[in-house]
Amino acid sequence: MSTTTETSQQSPRPQRSAASGNTLKAGQLPSWSRAATLAGSLAVSAVIFLVAGWNWVPVLLVAALLFLVAHSAWTFAVEGRRHGQDAFWGTVVWMAFLLALIPLVSIVWTVVANGAPTLVRPGFLTHDMAGVTGVQDRLAQRGGDLAGGIQHALVGSLLITLAATVISVPIGLLTSIWLVEYSRGSWLSRTITFLVDVMTGIPSIVAGLFAAGIMMVFFEWQSGGISGGRQTMGITAAIALSVLMIPVVVRTTEEMLRVVPNELREASYALGIRKWRTIFKVVIPTAISGIASGVTLAIARVIGETAPILVTAGVATGTNWNLFHGWMMTLPVYIYRQLVNPTAPAAPDPSTARAWGAALVLIIVVMGLNLLARVIARRFAPKTLGR
Amino acid sequence: MSKRIQAKDVNVYYGDFLAVEGVNIEIEPRTVTAFIGPSGCGKTTFLRTINRMHEVIPGAHVKGEVLLDNDNIYESGVDPVNVRGLVGMVFQRPNPFPTMSIRDNVLAGYKINGRRLSSRAADELVEKSLTGANLWKEVKDRLDQPGSGLSGGQQQRLCIARTIAVEPEVILMDEPCSALDPISTLAIEDLIEELKEQYTVVIVTHNMQQAARVSDRTGFFNIAGTGKPGHLIEYDDTEKIFSNPSNKQTEDYVSGRFG
Amino acid sequence: MSETTVTPPETRNKLTGGGSAGRAGDKIFSGLTLAAGILIFVVLAVVSLFLVLEALPAMTAAPDQITSHQSFWSYVAPLVVGTLIASAIALVVATPIAIGVALFISHYAPARISRTVGYVVDLLAAIPSVVYGAWGYLVFGPALVPGYKWLHENLGFIPVFGQPSATGRTLLTASLVLSVMILPIITAQCREIFIQTPSLHQEAALALGATKWDMIRAAVFPFARNGIISAIMLGLGRALGETMAVTLVLSAGALTPNLIGVGNNTIPAEIALNFPEAFGMRQSELIAAGLILFVITLLVNMLARWIVSRYSEFSGAN
Secondary structure: OHHHHHHHHHOOOOOOOOOOOOOOHHOOOOOOOHHHHHHHHHHHHHHHHHHHHHOHHHHHHHHHHHHHHHHHHHHHHHOOHHHHHHHHHHHHHHHOOOOOOOOHHHHHHHHHHHHHHHOOOOOOOOOOOOOOHHHHHHHHHHHOOOOOOOHHHHHHHHHHHHHHHHHHHHHHHHHHHHHHOOOOHHHHHHHHHHHHHHOOOOHHHHHHHHHHHHHHHHHHHHHHHHHHOOOOOOHHHHHHHHHHHHHHHHHHHHHHHOOOHHHHHHHHHHOOOOHHHHHHHHHHHHHHHHHHHHHHHHHHHHHHHOHHHHOOOOOOOOOOOOOOOOOOOOOHHHHHHHHOOOOOOOOOHHHHHHHHHHHHHHHHHHHHHHHHHHHHHHHOOOOOOOO | OOOEEEEEEEEEOOEEEEEEEEEEEEEOOOOOEEEOOOOOHHHHHHHHHOOHHHHHHEEEEEEEEEEOOOOEEEOOOOOOHHHHHEEEOOOOOOOOOOOOEEEHHHHHHHHHOOOOOHHHHHHHHEEEEEEEEOOOOHHHOOOOOEHOOOHHHHHHHHHHHHHHOOOOOOOEEEEEOOOOOOHHHHHHHHHHHOOOOOOOOEOOOOOOOHHHOOOEEEEEEOOOOOOEEEEEEEEEEHHHHOOOOOHHHHHHOOOOOOO | OOOOOOOOOOOOOOOOOHHHHHHHHHHHEEEEEHHHHHHHHHHHHHHHHHHHHHHHHHHHOHHHHHOOOOOOOHHHHHHHHHHHHHHHHHHHHHHHHHHHHHHHHHHOOHHHHHHHHHHHHHHHHHOOOHHHHHHHHHHHHHHHHHHHHHHHHHHHHOOOOOOOOOOOHHHHHHHHHHHHHHHHHHHHHHHHHHHHOHHHHHHHHOOOOOOHHHHHHHHHHHHHHHHHHHHHHHHHHHHHOOOOOHHHHOOOOOOOOOOOOOOOOOOOHHHHHHHHHOOOOHHHHHHHHHHHHHHHHHHHHHHHHHHEEEEEEEEOEE
16 A cells, blocks of 8 residues: 555654643644634635635635645644645545535526426416417516416426336337346347447437437338438437437346345245246345336436437427327427527526426425435335334 | 255356266255255355255256256256246345335235235234244234344344245254354254254254254265365264264264364 | 156156247247347447448548538547547546535545435436536536636636637536536446445454555555446546537637637537538538547547456456
8 A cells, every 4th residue: 555655755743842731732733723714714715805806716716726735835834744745635525525515506506496486486387388479578578467378398308217217128128138037148148238238328319319310211212312301300209319318228127136145036936936027036135126216217317308309299389188190398398499499589588497497396306306216216116223 | 835855966066167076965854954064065055945045146057966856956948947946045144125014025025026815814924924934922012023133043034934834844944053153053953853854954053062963864064175066975874973984084074183 | 758767858748848838938028029139230220330431422522522621630639639628627526526525425425415415426326418518608617717817817828818708608617517527427336336445354454453544545545446347437428429418519710729718629519519400521521530430439448448457356356
């Protein structure tokens, strides 16, 4: 270990004030030093703030840098080089955390603060955008009521995600069962594992291109040359999402099945139970909580996808319940369209308000699914110890 | 019930590696036979060939014959699943199915295989099997609780109940007490004594006192060194093996000189 | 049961009878699972074949057939460069912070809050990209405008700080939004690895009188190196393929070294902006661009795997 090389270079600890108090505390900074340094740095930058008239962002930056330098230098001077380094990197880690907090808090705050007023409006969840025109939005910008809602997007998201789940879960589940229970490490299993890895890396927009293209080819073949844009429909988007979802389902299920102890399989075989029944009645029930929570997380991931749906299901203003015909709206695409193509280009505020409302709904849905996954994982995990 | 087991020139391979060589043995019905020997000598491997459980390990295969009464379990066309229905197995660590209740654990062999039982027949079977495993009195009031909530010794007896519920002819036990405390071990040993009234019992154990206590006949396995195949060195009445073995290696082993 | 001790072949072995129905069940089920695996194989083959077939017309077309009247390669090169620059900046910004946050959660934070923080990071990784895009477009971009102005005034002699955008919708903003997006992803992965560092190694280091930082350098980083690399690569893959954040944030244009002004574009954003209205050759161009993006992410994944396998024997993670 490289620590030892550091130790040899360490200067002997100064034995100051050995007479008073605990000798083990000798040569250490007093416990208030960190707070004092912090206060000092803030004070210095506050002075700069008053004198130079900077705004608060550079002031905080200066304060942070001052604290970092002062705190590590003081520790270095009193406690030695290694402790100085320790103080430096410890401070850096804390600052990284605080820095990361800024944008993340800002995002959550923006969405909640801007979205909540829209969300509580009656009709936002139950109306679609059919018949909403720039006239209404110009009125709304001048203080009228906000027209329109996200019903069509909710319906679209629900149907498309549901269809994607119905396609991917059986395929993903069966594939991982084959990989874990039947393949016995053959070249085919290595190939499939590799392909699943490759699939994990497919950019979502490419998955969208693929689904759009494959359906286009299908309709061209069916009607002899012209697809006529019929490939733009809900099920095409569901196929695109399946391409993204299948590898996630395979990976998590595989992991969960491998965790099931072999002892249980052997116990079942020893009772004269067939392999496929063993898999269905012993292996899968034991792993089901992990599988279900993995599937829920996969759903949460694809429900927020925008790009693949934009190129496969298009955009719509009305509610469409038919996956196999016509354009369909989903929540993420709705947010995108409301921002980029406001209903009234001269009065974009109502559209922006609707976008934030939809974003809040989307975040609530995604967070809800994540929480659900946790609850499933914890609640339905097989009991290994008695109650 | 209860069948005679006969092994003829059994060689067990893991891939190309010969793990056990040339085992010939005849095990009488309604007896308890113990396999003893140092670690890695192939006693567990051989035990698993009696109900073809070794096939779970990729590459493992057997040459030779194992007869149950007169039927060779390795004859082509024999379904290992049928063999395992006749030859049950109890494992080293108790392994009740964690997702099932005590009752469902006992009925697992029926329920999972999709065989229908009337609820009266099921109740009777549960009581009979748990009684047979000396567990009925302890669990009869909590049959619907998870089997994993029992103590280790109770779990192992639940596994035995699960095994006898499918009414096998032979019960194999692979170090069934090695994960248990002394009191639970005693309970299992008493149970083995009772089981031999109905079943042929074969038990692998590391514990020579246990072999001496429970078994009628004892087989001693040994290997010449790592990488060499295991052999059945001596097979005789338990009393003779522990008091007056005919083979030098056996004598060294039972008197504690190695292993 | 016969009385002979040797079973001659072809006698009625009672064990061979019955069970054929059950055996069929086993065969059918294993066949079904294999079919699912092969379906994945086929789907991926079809994806690749389709992308190549649809992309070929654009890749081989004469310059005057391409929408922008230049060869396909000179059309796509700036997009590739834009994609790479955006991802590189995102990665450079996000990686150190993510490792810091992961260390904070695993080793520095008080035990009570570290669980909560880890959980919050997981949730942030789940926020849909369109929300990050909306935030970058309406909040973060405008907030950066004064900073860009300052950079141009004081460091304007560096080409990357050219004429600043008035809206903040620039490639640098997009890169920073990307870095905010991949931060939770890299953090979550690194934290997993850091937590798994054997406490034996850590305690050994501490028992030698190491400070916390010495211990992290001696025990945690060597153990976690592979994990960190794959976390970074995961983040890179995400950044390369990320569409909506860039599409919303960036006011796209021609390739320019000026990162704080209008201009530049990435492949995913180019596809998302144009595919819905595209047909014929234009569609082929966009699919060809998608194919190139696919190849780049594939290479990144392979590289990650190669690095991890190359160093795995030294990692101590076994």
